[in-house]
Amino acid sequence: MGVLKPHGRYSRGHGSFVVSDLPQLDLSLLAGRRVLVRADLNVPLDGDVITDITRIDRFLPTVDALRRAGAIVIIITHLGRPGGKTNPTLSTLPIANALREKLGSAVLHAKDCVGQRVEKLVGDLANGDVLVLENVRFHQGETENSAAFALRLSVLGDYYVNDAFSCAHRAHASTHAITNYLPSFAGPSLIAEIEALEKALEKPAKPVAALVGGAKISTKIPVLLNLIPRIDYLIIGGGMANTFLAAKGRSMGKSLYEEEAIDAALDVMVLAQELDCKLVLPEDLVVAKEFKSNASNRTVDTKNIGDDEMALDLGSISQHKIVSVLEKCKTLLWNGPLGAFEIEPFDGATSAVARAAAYLTKQGELVTIAGGGDTVAALNNAGVTADFTYVSTAGGAFLEWLEGKKLPGIAALYSTEQMKQEA
Structure with a gap:
């Protein structure tokens, strides 16, 4: 038995691709495995104070389920538009602090999202630990959908989960290119979003x-x-x-x-x-x-x-x-x-x-x-x-879905699953 747990069938007859049998992780097999989760925790800040925690609250069930399954949870997110440069005012540290408070357990924060220091930090994590990586958009390779940058991200995990529907319209390294290097799956928040939109638009x-x-x-x-x-x-x-x-x-x-x-x-x-x-x-x-x-x-x-x-x-x-x-x-x-x-x-x-x-x-x-x-x-x-x-909570992705457009972040997961079926 593998880590794949099929979810069901979704048709996008008016779009340019079909979302079918989006793959999900089987939680029972994750103890000790490193799971890279792409979330959208792009929250509004006033200084270092988060003024709206809606996106964090919606992500909590995902991270909590992975943590309780014994996975080592490594969270990728962006914050604002730093333009590929380090900007301390857009650090993800307040997000890590908010998650720590919400989960009631230790949540670590990395000062970068790639590199030897981060790899060492990940290597020291124990089952159930949670690590928030620094803003992925501090690196220009993120928005360029750089294969090299995606590869550097991928070495931090055993599996990749996209739980950020609101970023699915972006062909970025952490939503698209990374799926070429790790077994890739749809997260529960992303699935829930698709289910809701399908209910309104298709059925x-x-x-x-x-x-x-x-x-x-x-x-x-x-x-x-x-x-x-x-x-x-x-x-x-x-x-x-x-x-x-x-x-x-x-x-x-x-x-x-x-x-x-x-x-x-x-x-x-x-x-x-x-x-x-x-x-x-x-x-x-x-x-x-x-x-x-x-x-x-x-x-x-x-x-x-x-x-x-x-x-x-x-x-x-x-x-x-x-x-x-x-x-x-x-x-x-x-x-x-x-x-x-x-x-x-x-x-x-x-x-x-x-x-x-x-x-x-x-x-x-x-x-x-x-x-x-x-x-x-x-x-x-x-x-x-x-x-x-x-x-x-999606903006651009919600509109592009309504337009019937192909969403690169979802298409990448679909392509990954098609490759598994054809292998």
Whole structure:
């Protein structure tokens, strides 16, 4: 019996590859074995204080299971964008300290992630020990997907586990090239992320709504085009909605919108109509003359925006319209806020709709999948993150998955498994 433990079958019919039988480690065979785990512990810092430990909390079950299995756990992560140079303010030491506090046991920290000193430190570790390597992006070879750098990392372990879905869209040495040198497996957090997204996109309970917001439509056109054939309702909010409204001939005053993306918005509207996907656009907007906290504002019909006004949130009519759509649906996929949620009172629509979605989820009437950095922050602001079915901490990887793109970090694991089957 080997260390491989098949998980199951996942199809990505709309992507450029198939995730099938992603390999997992058999925990019963790991005592005394060195397991290199790629995590995404890219947490926000204020000095050396971690201000949001969500990613650490999500990773804890993985490291705890490996530790209890008697594995020697060696954690690879990046922190910020040091540009291939050592930057003490982006050290992973605070992460090691946080893990130590959470696990209630010793967690060591290495001052580098490769080299003889690190190899010596790893060689001295005992079963169940946990070591956090220094920021992998302190080395330029990481972002270059350098084979030589990946080989230097690989000598630290017997097995490699990718538990960082949020980094799976990067072809970096610690997510991609390293799989050429070690038996490689998918971690439980990565599997859970794929399961949640598959449930929303490939095997959803219908009807399905996608709520897509944020500032720019230009960055999300591929997402919209990929979603429309799979969903029943497409709800547009945020600055994106302004571009759609401009495409419909509305005067948007000083509102943020992309004139160069109007043709793309028209294409989206045509495709939605052709495929019987109901497009839900704002009917009223909260507008102000300046973008600042508690600015004087008013709610107007989308036809009545003043030349000196900017749209900063959706009005109550639009909010009620969205909630009525959600009440008809069984699945909601959410990416992007509905307004300038970071500034009161323009967080109103995002918070109201988020609370309605959370209520429907708790009632067992709606499966809610949300992702993207701003989305997570908006749900945290509304206090409903824990009530959603699944909230992804991934940003770019979440969007690229929605686009149906091949994710290099997952493709590498799939290729590894295919090679095993063909051997």
